[in-house]
Amino acid sequence: MGPAMFYYPNAQVSQIEHILVDNWGAYASNFSSAITPCERYVTQIGDAAVKSGRTTSAQWLRVLFHDFANSHVEEGLGGIDASIGFETYREENKGSAFNDSFTFWRPFVNEFIPMADLLAMGTVMSAGLCGNGTKIPFRPGRVDASSEDPNTGVPEPGTSLEETLKQFELNGFNQADAIALTACGHTLGSVHHGGFPEVSDNSTLSENNTNGGINFDSSRGMFDPLVVQEYLDGTGQRGGPLVTSFNESSRSDLRLFDSDKNTTMKALYAQGEGFLDTCVGLLSRVINTVPAGVKLQEAVQPMVIKPINVTWDIGADGGLELSGRIRILEKTSKNRTITLIFSNGYNETLTIEEEIGTSIFGEMQFAPFAIAHSKIDGSSSFTVDVGELSTDDNEFAIRDSYIIIPSLSSVISGSSVKVTVAVRDSANDDTKSSVLATVPTAQPLTLGPKMVSSKIALEKVVAKTGGLAGFTLWEGSADIDQPTGAVSVRLVRDGEMLDTLLLDGGVAGW
Template sequence: AFFYPDVQTSLLEHLIVDTYGAYWSGFSFAITPCSHYVSGNQTLGRETAAQWLRVAFHDFVTARVEEGTGGMDASLGFETLREEDSGTAFNDSLTFFRPFVNSKVSMADLIAISVSISVGNCGGPQIAARGGRIDATEAGQFGVPAPETDLETTLGYFANAGFNRVDSIALTACGHTLGSVHHGGFPTVVGPEAVSATNTAGGIHFDSTVDLFDPSVVNEYLDGTGNQGGPLVTSFNASSRSDLRLYESDSNATMVTLANQGAGFLNTCKGLLQRMVEVVPKNVKLSDVISPLQVKPVNATLDFDDSGNLVFKGYIRILSSTSSAPSVLTLTTSTSPKPLVLIPESAPGSSVFGVTHFFPFSTPIKPASSFQSFTINGKSLAPHTFPVEASAFVIPSLSSVKSGASTTVDFTVATLSSKGVFKRSALKPSVSVSAPVPQMGTLGPAILGFKDVAVTNVGEKMGYLLWRGSVDVGVLATGNVTVEVISGGVAVDTLLLG
């Protein structure tokens, strides 16, 4: 399949942009509306968007930036039994993220992106998202502040992760604009009187706008109005007033500055939260910022149709800031001068970035050797040309995942035979298969990789040699299996099966 600008960016962009309606990723529904709790009954008084933000904080804050270890690496998955990681947020969230993990999308990237999505969906700023984080294979350091942690230790923990006092106060206020402290989980902070029939976990909100990413927590703390900064300020138990100790530690100077910023508080949070999710181990190289794509080929693949013809098919997704998208597109491939006219499907999708329209297409390709690019044109749309690599591909209609007690991945790969001359041995493709499998001690899957899977030639079609292979990947966690054709060390084609 063809992914633009690359597999990882395309998949992460999908989670961010395909929010509601057509071809939605299923990621954002968990936090729609922002007050929604996806992992259980609404009467628990929990909020998934707030949980996601807290999860990211706990993964990040045990970093040792000076050593270049820890940070956003999903090591949290191995740490959920620790006292410092109390509460249901961690397993709730990792269970929700788990099916989205594959060899291109790590759990750590999902935790980071969930911050952009939850903050953006709850009325907050758009936090730039990047990919490329690598999941830890074991637990990391200790060092998450708890309500009873003394000030010096708390500031030490933040400093380990590269955040000074001012940053730490502001970041905590940014985090505590969403969500609650719950009696169930933190009985030494919130007493049993918070429990009611519609709030069975006994949550008390940090501010009076629990589902709005806004400056209320700062104003209410300083003015003594609303929730007065929340339970970590007002707890019956003085030793549990960690937010009060932190906010007062510079005589409230930082909180006053944040209050004076007004709506600018959101911008401060945008910067700090982006910094937070970009604290990664030193071996990680983050991708460029993932921007919503205006013109995006989706599920674009080469395949063989029932009559054995080579076809190029998929969708073109147009993202427009208004609901008016071009009503017609044309697609021209390098193999045919005649443009194909594309009409959108009736159901659009939507997100905070605008409305998406999906234009399905299917067109024969002949000869495959001259298929090098395709171009999309539309009214008031700059022409977009996408390069293609058609020398080898995993054939979607001849590849599948069969799940039973064990999981078998059957695939067929096509390799272009040069000028019709069969060089069977020379053209034998190198195929890699990667599968997310359960991992001891964490809900985060491990990626089990199979390199150079044995393939046998099973004939020829439209100038391509066909190669079939099969791998038993054992018990699959959840999520997608990737099959890749490798040439010169790089993947020339990737297909996700799931």
Template sequence: MIPSFRPLGLLPLLMFSTGSFSQLNGIDIRDKMEEMEHIWVDNNGANADGFVGAVSPCTNYVGRNGPNEGEQSSAQWVRTVFHDSVTANLAAGTGGLDASLGFESDRPENLGLFINDTLRFMSPTVSAYLSMSDNIALGLVASLAECGGTTTGIPLRVGRIDAEEAGPAGVPMPTTDLETTLAQFAAAGFNQSETIALTACGHSLGRIHYSNFPDIVNASAVSTTNVNGGVGFDATPADFDNLVVTEYLGGTGSLGGLLVTAGNASDRSDFRLYVSDNNVTMQALSVEATFQAQCNSLFERMINTVPSAVTLSDPITPMTWKGVNLMLDISSTGAVSISGLIRNLYYYVAPPTVVYYDTSTTDNVYSAVQVTAAASGFGTSIFGYTIYWPFNNTIASPGTNSLNFEGISYPINDEIFILPAQSTSSRSNFVLKAAALTSLTESLGTMTGVLYVPERQQGTVSSKITNTTVEMTAYATAGNYTLFSSGSVAVANTRSVVAKVLLGDSASRTVKGDLFQRGF
């Protein structure tokens, strides 16, 4: 289910870091940003990912036992960010949002299903383009937007690096004293008022469960449609609003939740926080606009708290025009072609019947204007509607370096490139094929292929990206090009594999393994 659209008028193009495209583990930051944009924007229909659908409606639960569990995925995703980020140490430059939480699901401070539910759902979208911690950041933004917030409240960035082991313990629990709680949040960069606000913001969504806290939640909460016995912090646990604040201040409804009213005073962690500044922060948050703005600002800081060695991208915005699944191919005579899809994201302005495009060379020579086929894919997005036009055309090679349409350009490397239409993938094997200018092979030597493979790692549901390097063997020539093949390469998991090829200091652009032909 898709909620009401949030039109933005004329949508901006995706913005990139200044200068040449920076790389991380051989991956262009542009590819990372566009993958994040895809998962955020392509919600239903053609090219849909389905990520945002997990929290639409906000009450939805995608765990193994279905809606009667008494859980809420949107709240789990918000809680995952808290528990992963709050153990950061800014002074030391460690921790923050790094998916170390996956190794910590058995700690008492992390009771419940939320960690493994979240990471298990997000695992299919972990790749060399998008880390698990990037997925977690997107999950928080999607949850708030689908639960009554805005799609523009928290700018998204990409580039987080996943930890490969557990981080330090220290997530505050219901019985944690005020001084310890404030110290933990302070180490992560949040002062007293911000800690109070973050707690209220986080508890606007979701419930506290009998299965996790039987000393706090009464067993009467358990039923056949609420197996874990979830009790909301306010009357609207599926609405991202300030009712948790106003009920607390006004003495109405749930009074701020069971962490305010627990029978044992030692369990009243929220109450200890809220009154610690004489309710000054809570009074300010009683204004809905203030609540939304403050929560967005603090959540943005939380998802952007990363280890000091990590550099995040510029903000990602929905792209009005975008190239999708771009790939090169070559004929037996050496003719090089480019194909793919052009996507338009629109709301007010009706899309055209076809799209015009061209290519250009390093000498700024432009090809004749080409035209796509008629649109053949349609979808919906929380930003409006999506429409896709397929195209396929021969390019002047060697020498073409960009594809251009609607005021944007995509870089082309026709000196060395993967051949997705001639490569194959099966359940456990890849055959990678590529082409390179024969003149390059004569001067740079042997070609190698790199497969970025998401593989299981012990102790967490989250995958780790492993680089598998394979030797490529020349098997034919085609015009100005030499063709290479890897032969059959066994990998642990062919899902979400990204590939590239290298020849000396030259590298192809990366390609999703999903574009390879399916083998047997």
């Protein structure tokens, strides 16, 4: 995620779409790296990760379920809100999955991307990248909890069938739903001795299985129907350790699967690859379960034509220029002519870069541009002409009256933020504007960041020789708490947001 001032269609959706689509290759978001390959354990590297037997993609599904499982849907309580970050001390949430996952997601969190959205996105990505291209629709807009959920009751290996079904009922899931959702969740990953010695005893520990993991099925890193098939056929892992555990009281999956005499499991078996479609429906219900009052937006769709990192800044000649890239997404990359057509009549044909990006949605080509302000002065938008691939949604707004200058704005040593703003002289505005800086920063009892906002007053910069012609510069700075991710700065005048810029917080992630 580079610094930009124009986020299409907006800052939130632009970043979510980036995670969803830009999986590998050129300009990848880095989010997918944690589960590429799908048996990867991102918390460790090399042999240590391989021998651990842990699987990040499976951890992400476990975190989702535990964040969801204490919801009471009829009362509008709980759901996907990242409250699990405050709840890791509970016995029902033992294991490393929660802090492992929050540690990886944390640098991606900013004003526009809450931890709760990333928690849901983890499951969308695990199912999509580790299966046959399974696509769970993603609707952004979740809100992070500021404390733990008072409700408890996440089912554990020793939980009785009656208690388990009652908890699923509170979640809005009937018996058949509960069985199918459990099968969907247990098509990835393992149960480990360290967290669950009552399921996996110390005989499972070895030099090549350092955490004593027992896989749920024979394809630990694949989102597939194998867990169902092996359970009913009695092959491979036979449904996993929560079916076959030496400790009969810990056979929670067996109790659940057999609770309707395997009727649901047999129906799932008969679906074949269609089992994954069932999982899409069930997991969609889970990720879209949110507390009352939280309204999710429409599902994010991959953009066929997407301008990325489009920004005004000071160019090499000291003048203002508009730069960025156009990303083209299609099934197979082709040699195409890409032309930018500005509303003032100026056209510019772009050259496509050699390096491509790849995605479960197709391949991506990128075409950079850098255009002097003088050529496109007066333009309020540009369209992207990509021949027959062009769509009705290929016009993108720009503006140049109020600009946060990226090259003159930064987070300094993680303790302060400096911002420079250019106001076009023709705006005839001497009103003091201010910048609202929002910083993701650490909070007690969870690895999920909180947002802290502060106002930065701007002062006019005394004109210098060779200043930015046609513009007046304003600048300001403020001390901030150490950021855990990108710092957002928004230019505000009389309550109106005039410009937005994300600044690198100096941490990994994007």
